[in-house]
Amino acid sequence: MRISDSIEQFIKDMLGEDSPEVELKRNELAEYFGCAPSQINYVLATRFSPSQGYLTESRRGGGGYIRIVRVVETGPQKMAYLVRDRIGDQLSEEEAQRIIAHLKDSGMANPEEAGMMSAALSARALAVPLSPEMKAALRARILKTMILALANKGNG
């Protein structure tokens, strides 16, 4: 069996039990599995990427760490994913505001959250010298990220 797979399994077991979040020491883990520390980065990059539903954050230096958070979950969060999938790579401001209204109407976002989303995607917020295509791409990404944050709020 590949070491990468073992490490992946190890981390997923830790994530499975109690919390959707695990913190580890790169060097310790590497030593435990008898591999190069950078192997851990490889596993993170290939098995715990954002597109696979994980976020990682880390810190270097003395007392450094790597934290892995699972963001894909069950229940209402699937709805968020559906919505997210309906947002492509491009998003107009009108469409964005429509989706936000829908999120609010369906109770997935409260008025405060909707207000912030609306502001972040307004023409005013994106008043920078960029092509319309780039702005549309930005809107899509920003809204997706905010919806993910919404979905994740439940059991962070």
Place this chain on the structure above:
Amino acid sequence: MRISDSIEQFIKDMLGEDSPEVELKRNELAEYFGCAPSQINYVLATRFSPSQGYLTESRRGGGGYIRIVRVVETGPQKMAYLVRDRIGDQLSEEEAQRIIAHLKDSGMANPEEAGMMSAALSARALAVPLSPEMKAALRARILKTMILALANKGNG
């Protein structure tokens, strides 16, 4: 656990309780934590900087001291300050998250709003092919717009 973090926590606990101000002896604190005195300066520089909402003043020589003050400003003033002075044309993600944390801590934004802001300005939301400068410019504009929305909510 890092000594820096312990010292940070220690000071924040002192600040948290009663007063927004605490006075301490650098050498005593260093001895208490068993570290070099200059470590205290490091903690002050990295965790209690003005941009993080703290001011420090000190005195050398016999009977010297270090005083740390948590700066408190009222909502509207603070927001105006943030938009006008502190957020320029460029904004790093770290700085953005710090500002958002401050807004939340001081009650100017509730956790939901802060969450949305944080998401909208995350590296993930801006993961598009743009120069770092352009991203920094976008962050600045988006955050300003969201803060304006916050401010407007209250009195309008």
Place this chain on the structure above:
DNA sequence: ACAATACTAAAGTCAAAGAAAGTCAATCGG
């Protein structure tokens, strides 16, 4: 007594060492 000087007790500065994690190109193995 008073001012200048010396002594001592702080805090400040800065650079070097240490401790992690990140990157990337080369290599390995199925």
Place this chain on the structure above:
DNA sequence: CCGATTGACTTTCTTTGACTTTAGTATTGT
């Protein structure tokens, strides 16, 4: 050939210590 593995090198954050600066206190000369 392609994903897995490694290791040298880089970057970032922390910790320490030697040296500097400043403030209060004691001493000394007039």
